[in-house]
Amino acid sequence: MVYTIAIDGMGGDNAPKEIIEGVEAARDRYSDLEFLVFGDSKKISNYLKDSDRITIISTKQVIAMDEEPVKSIRTKKDSSLVQAANAVKDGRADALFSAGNTGALLASSIFIVGRIDGIDRPALLTEMPKFDSKIDKFVMMDVGANAENKPSHLYQYGLLGSFYVEHVFKYKKPVVRLLNNGGEEDKGDQMHKNAHQILKKNKSINFKGNIEARYLMSDDTAVVVTDGFNGNTALKSIEGTALTMLSLLKTSVEQGSFKTKLGGYLLKPALKSIRNELDYNNNGGAVILGVNAPVVKAHGSSKSVAVANTIGQTRTILESKLIKDVQKFAKTHIKQLQDVKQFDLPEN
């Protein structure tokens, strides 16, 4: 089986250079991948060394990192992102990759690639490393696609996250928990209380109750269900703390006594391996789940290594038949997905 991935060649802080170098690295690594790269063909050609299995499709517009998402995809029809999304919609490509504007990629996913029938609110899933646990990684969803969520959305995230972990990580019956500010089921605001109740009733997932943020990196939860606002806070708090601590340790080594400096030198490999596990360049990108194809977002500042690794993750998702299985499930369980909406709160 050969898969074709549509690449937004102009998205990201280091586009098109690092994107193209990453695509070539992925092409060399995986013999079953082909690429449609959308963007400024002149600029792209400057960096492309070998066009084997890589087709450049010229586009004239670029959506900047800070442009208003929905407006930009409506007005910039000939942008690298919109054209790449069109290729997925038309069946010319199987998956979409971008390191550009997250909001615009989300809008393209929903309005061009299209929502899976039965899934109301696609969202961002991220893979994170687990330490001090029986499992080596976990996923969290939503980590920021939506600023406001309803209980029925969180119900769907429990399903989508479980499907992802079963397909991509090959974990069996992954433990699902709801990120909340306490362990008991009556904790949190009304949205989280209702979400807890409907997640508990869902026999298709292995729901085990709430998780507090302090156990995210260490307990047995493989799928963390969260609203986008709170999930974004958790993700960024973890990243910030980890980076701050590593830099702190580096400073105390640099400014320390000879003894401390020597200690830091000897401990370097151990520190490096921790940093690597936390470094997004070595982990995958964020996945927009709930739409009719794999859409994967690499970090905006990705270098070619991160681009190649994220393409590898995209390939794993394609191979796993994740999207087909979600589509099938949503179709056969449409009543279950609709019924939980009675637990949604009235709109403000």
Add this chain to the structure above:
Amino acid sequence: MVYTIAIDGMGGDNAPKEIIEGVEAARDRYSDLEFLVFGDSKKISNYLKDSDRITIISTKQVIAMDEEPVKSIRTKKDSSLVQAANAVKDGRADALFSAGNTGALLASSIFIVGRIDGIDRPALLTEMPKFDSKIDKFVMMDVGANAENKPSHLYQYGLLGSFYVEHVFKYKKPVVRLLNNGGEEDKGDQMHKNAHQILKKNKSINFKGNIEARYLMSDDTAVVVTDGFNGNTALKSIEGTALTMLSLLKTSVEQGSFKTKLGGYLLKPALKSIRNELDYNNNGGAVILGVNAPVVKAHGSSKSVAVANTIGQTRTILESKLIKDVQKFAKTHIKQLQDVKQFDLPEN
């Protein structure tokens, strides 16, 4: 000036032993403190070595860590917590200390000690260390007293947090920011958008816009304003990540080569100083701000060192005249505090 602190002698995982030992340590450290200790006088006497400036007041009931807050303070009138709160209300004590049930302490603060006129929703403030920054610590409020907040509450937290930092840390014009999922002022849900707008209009504080969770420990923000749900997530994510990373480093040292082990040994003092900065035993407790006296909550598992340090923090708050100044401000700015309520959202 001599201050009297009412102590909930029975609250906390290690009560009354560690509470009493902590009170004695604080008594020996500060010559201007006196204590009213509420609890089982028989048990307390077992641990009390010297009753100088310490008066035991016998109570028969104890509120457990997991009891329902409002119900427990209504039904257990002779509990150590309720009686200690009564002492503050009656003017027999100037401040309230507990390591027990946080919800019950919050309820006692609001219903017994009483809200400051003009402050609608008292909340939990916590001090945290800052690294890689010009300032050495910051505060975050609310970190979990409320699962749901309105924009006008966040407006008040900006004020209360600024007062705290000016009085207790002696920072001048502390930078205030709103914890949100993006830097731009239109980020977040409607509650956060509205909160941003009214914080921006408040000339009494030095509001500088939003802060994303990843910069909490490293930027120049001295007062982080947040709703209780999200603030709790940020706080616990930071704690969890820091502890996980330290334990990870310990494991790689223990299981590493001789070289790694030696490195770990040499680096021990540097690691210890990081751990100390993050250890709640060396930092203060959480402060319930917005009520008519300092109410300070030590960690449930506090040992005597943490108890003594948290009492020291309580003393600093008393000395700073924080509560009096907040009361005065709220009285003279009552219209300003009321006016912002028009930005609150309709109730669900």
